[in-house]
Amino acid sequence: MTVQALTSFRAREHHRFEAAGKPFVYLVPSAAIYELDDTADAVLRTTAQRACTRDDLLDALGDRDGLDSTVADLLRVQAIAHVDQPTPQTPKIIPLAPFPLTTMVLNVTNQCNLSCTYCYEYGEDKIVDTENGRQPKFMSEETARQSVEFVLKESGTNPAAHITFFGGETLMNFPVLQKTIGYARARAAELGKTVDFSLTTNATLLKPEIIEFLADNDVGVTVSIDGPREVQDKFRVFNNGTGSYDVVAPKIRELLRRHRSRPIGARVTLTSANLDVTRIFRHLTEDIGFWEVGFAPVTTSPDRAHAIGDGGYDRMLAQFRDLAGEFLEASVANRHHGFSNVKETLEELHKGVSKAFPCGAGLGLLGVATDGDVALCHRFAGSDTHKVGTVRDGIDRAAQQTFLERHHIANKTDCSVCWARPLCSGGCYHEAHTRYGDTTHANLHYCEWIRGWTDVCLKIYGELSVRNPGFLAQFDREPMTEKIS
């Protein structure tokens, strides 16, 4: 009698998938991806169903070569384990303070010239009163300068910092934006650092001088736009209800023509009335000319008419899957494809990120309100409840620590049994706050969608690893970027 004969093995948490005709496994929580040979696949599948001794495996799989070494390999990467080995608890490790700040999102104004009915900042689900609240409507030059000092100081030993301008409609405060960029460049140079800029805009206020400035200063631009005219004009309207498509389309074309120093992306909000992903994508890339397009479901409480229900998430996933298939074929042929959602997920899969927190909010990313209050991210800017300091007094370390303690993945019981948690980690705090009134809540309304989407991306990743591994090597060169939406 041997140990192997007595010991039972059982598969640990994983997600098996097939790509390019081969079996793969995504291990949880390590986020490692392995391609399996036939024996490894058979052992994994058998032990996923029940605990097996070596004899059980022999019975089930027949006497095949390499069974013992396969078991050894699977044990080594913890794809399977002895049944009597307890599954380790997720270690709750809170990063040491001061954690360097990578990205600061500067809400240079909380005013907007559009009245998009679904907007999280002004719509029915808003958390800050931007009309009568105590925050100024525009950030002052002084506050912006203090914010620059803040980000340069809090970036610690990082050689680079990133500033994203946000709103409201960012360009409503273009004068301050312009001066801030000049000031930040000068101050960063004095400190031997570099600083990089980007902004999000609805494109209504773009004009030649502004476009010129953005191009000359290498400012990354993301345009919020929902698609062709009738789609865009459904929600993205001016105060008087008229659509904005005819105003923005020529301005965007001008921007794309002149601004060539950085790829320019579109950011689309999907709603129950606006789920035609493929058509929107075609329009924005082929008719308008965006380099890439990213989609995000609208953030809203579930009872709003534009909220996406279960059926909507299924439809969205089916369309994402089609578009991702196009992305795959283009990438195999080394052609560019602008579906940015899939690229971002592939990058995270490639690196094998296993997140303790869903995003960098409150950690490497902070949002600054017009009065200089620092919040978890731009979506909470101006909210006293989610404040973690001011640009003048620095980060409130105690508040930050409490936030991190409360939001660690180890606290999210719902997520502890989900194989997609290395990537999702419970999802957006702001989404959770809007849906459940609680930032610590896991976003259970889109779990199926996240798992479905992660599965789609894993399959694409597996295909690329077999058919064009050179494509994936780009992620080894590029520094990881955080998208702001």
Place this chain on the structure above:
Amino acid sequence: MTHLKPVNRKAVRIDEATAPDVVALQRTALPLLPHFPIGCSLVFSPGWEADRTGGTAGLCQPVERDLFDCHIGCYWPAQVPDQLNHAPDWTAKCAAAQKDWRKIDLVFP
């Protein structure tokens, strides 16, 4: 590893981190054996009936010795009298366990 091919960067790192080191007398193809105890359990916890090879050869033997060695601190293999408080003379007639074990009698409270 011959049966798994690391694909993403995390997998490569795990592969490197868990590569078996060269160890003298390395004897098994299973580098991550669970720990099977050789001695007695730490506290009052019956239940291990197999030794580290999966057999019974390495268990406390013979049972006579076992009775003597284990009866104060250990439960297994049988309930024995409380020699500290109620039956201090329980083993008085048993000078050598292998020979005299039959002289150990039942004790009634």
